[in-house]
Amino acid sequence: xxxxxxxxxxxxxxxxxxxxxxxxxxxxxxxxxxxxxxxxxxxxxxxxxxxxxxxxxxxxxxxxxxxxxxxxxxxxxxxxxxxxxxxxxxxxxxxxxxxxxxxxxxxxxxxxxxxxxxxxxxxxxxxxxxxxxxxxxxxxxxxxxxxxxxxxxxxxxxxxxxxxxxxxxxxxxxxxxxxxxxxxxxxxxxxxxxxxxxxxxxxxxxxxxxxxxxxxxxxxxxxxxxxxxxxxxxxxxxxxxxxxxxxxxxxxxxxxxxxxxxxxxxxxxxxxxxxxxxxxxxxxxxxxxxxxxxxxxxxxxxxxxxxxxxxxxxxxxxxxxxxxxxxxxxxxxxxxxxxx
DNA sequence: TCTGGGGTCCTAGGACCC
DNA sequence: TCTGGGGTCCTAGGACCC
Numbered sequence: 001x002x003x004x005x006x007x008x009x010x011x012x013x014x015x016x017x018x019x020x021x022x023x024x025x026x027x028x029x030x031x032x033x034x035x036x037x038x039x040x041x042x043x044x045x046x047x048x049x050x051x052x053x054x055x056x057x058x059x060x061x062x063x064x065x066x067x068x069x070x071x072x073x074x075x076x077x078x079x080x081x082x083x084x085x086x087x088x089x090x091x092x093x094x095x096x097x098x099x100x101x102x103x104x105x106x107x108x109x110x111x112x113x114x115x116x117x118x119x120x121x122x123x124x125x126x127x128x129x130x131x132x133x134x135x136x137x138x139x140x141x142x143x144x145x146x147x148x149x150x151x152x153x154x155x156x157x158x159x160x161x162x163x164x165x166x167x168x169x170x171x172x173x174x175x176x177x178x179x180x181x182x183x184x185x186x187x188x189x190x191x192x193x194x195x196x197x198x199x200x201x202x203x204x205x206x207x208x209x210x211x212x213x214x215x216x217x218x219x220x221x222x223x224x225x226x227x228x229x230x231x232x233x234x235x236x237x238x239x240x241x242x243x244x245x246x247x248x249x250x251x252x253x254x255x256x257x258x259x260x261x262x263x264x265x266x267x268x269x270x271x272x273x274x275x276x277x278x279x280x281x282x283x284x285x286x287x288x289x290x291x292x293x294x295x296x297x298x299x300x301x302x303x304x305x306x307x308x309x310x311x312x313x314x315x316x317x318x319x320x321x322x323x324x325x326x327x328x329x330x331x332x333x334x335x336x337x338x339x340x
Numbered sequence: 341t342c343t344g345g346g347g348t349c350c351t352a353g354g355a356c357c358c
Numbered sequence: 359t360c361t362g363g364g365g366t367c368c369t370a371g372g373a374c375c376c
Contacts, residue, residue, distance in 0.1 A: 008376095029344070039344045041376095054376085060341045073345090100347090100376050179374050210351055213373095242345060279369095289343070295369060329345085 001094075001106040001113060002135040002143035003120065005085060006152040008102035009042035012081045013071050015129050024068040026052060026061050031072035033062035037244050037326065041073055045152065081128065088127045092120060097229045105140055107229030117155040141224025144176050163223035168195035175220050182217070185209070197221030236275075237336065240283075241266050242329025248287045250324040255284075256313060262330035263312035264305035271303035276335040280308050282315045283329035291327075294318050301335045308332060 005011065009027040014020045024047035029038025040061050043052040050065035058070065082101045089096045094116075095107035110116050117134035124132055135146030136157040143158070145167065150156035158166055167174065172194060173183045185208060186192070191200050198221035206214035219225050241262045249255055259282055267277055281295035296315040302308060312330055 037342090037344080041344075055341095055344080057341060057343065063341085103376075177374070181373055213350065237348070238346095240346065244344060281369095293370075297368075327344090331347090 001108055001117060001120075002137070002140070002147045003089065003104045003106060003124075003132050004135070004147045004151065005102035005130055005132045007042055007044050008081075008130075009073070009078060010044035010047075011130050012077055013074075014044070015081075016077075020069055022046065024050060024052070024065050025071065026058070026065070026068045027071045027073060028058055028061075029073060031070045033058040033070050036246060043068075081130065084128050085124055085130060085132075088124050089120065091123070092116070095229045095231045097231055098234065105143065105229050113157065114155055121153070121155070139224035139226050140229075141176055141220060145174075160223040164195055164198070167223075168193065170194050172197050172221075177220055178217070182209075186217075194221055235336065236334060238331050238333045239266050239270050239275075240281075240329060240331035242283060242327060242331075244285075244327045245325070248324035248326055249328065252321050255321060255325060255328060256316060258328045259312050259316050259330060260309040262328065263309040263332070266330055266332050267303070267305040267308040270332060270334060271305070274338075276301045276303055276338045277308050277332040278335045279333035280312045280315060281331040281333070282312055282319070283327070283331065284319060284325050285327035286323045287326050288323075289326070290323075292319070293331075295331075295333075301338075 010025045013025055013027055025044040026040055026047050028041040029035060035058065038058045040052060040054055040056045040058060042054060043061065047065050047068050052061045052065050061068065078101055086096060086098055086104060089104055089106065097105040099105060108116060113136045117136060120134060121132055124130060131153045133147050133150035133153055134155045135143045135150055136155065137143030137146050138159045142160060142163060146156040146158035171183065171192060172178045172186055173180060175194060186197065189200065189204060189208060191197050197217060200218060200221065202215065202218055205217055208214065209217060249258065263280060270277060277298060278301045279295055279297050281293050283291065283293045285291040294315050296311055298308070298311050
């Protein structure tokens, strides 16, 4: 089963401000639609009715829906709400595999999955006042796809036996994991629909997309693989901070100061969690949206923020600076051989 | 509609080694 | 002589997701 909270960020905000119920609510950035370079994280269904979508600039959202309530992104609140939901899911006799803030795959054995879904939705609502949709399937992909039909708040079932009836004539982009780029390349091979992907020549897929991706695409076309749902806590591979500035940053010393600050902050966070940094990457985006990342391996793994900051400066020095930057980011790669 | 922040995984190609 | 085949490590970049 796949559980997906409805309009998660907006729902958490409405929960603590009940007077907003039924109103268009837009969460994103610092909640000021007058600021530039901020986008919608989540819009409530009422706001979506005006055409507001995730990823849209706040100013655009304000134009489409002038009466919307704009709220700042509040990560700690969503972390807490998410944890409460996941804890509730774990009270059921199922394996819970968390997928981000507002989703989870559940491995369940039951004769009546719809009844289980009803119980899950009821208990999540009782415990957290949040609503969710539940998809039932026999693979991650079928369950996740079913959730799309269940939103908001419902239950839907899709299994591989009915996969082609439901999905066969839809475009390949309706598959979770296939985006517009892959769809374009598939079109070159004459593959447009899910059914065509399932029937596509494996050797041709492999030679076009590489051995792993090519094979995976064919599996997706058939409704997905059957890898087990696991509840082992996720061990992060990396951690990053990035920041888009209201005004471009051009002065090299200023850029360097931002990089050093972010490197120290992100290293401090992961070190506090018992993790060790092996590489540091610097990401820059010019005002023309040209984006480049460079990465360097540290002389030795470390938890020292100053050492990581120093190496981040070395990585930064490999860029040819000069153009004004709209974004600066730092990512640290974590040692996977160190048990947190 | 001038385009966030935080992630993961895969592939290609160069450097280097035997 | 200017070349084969296999392998690892490393970085850049693409693609996708929430």
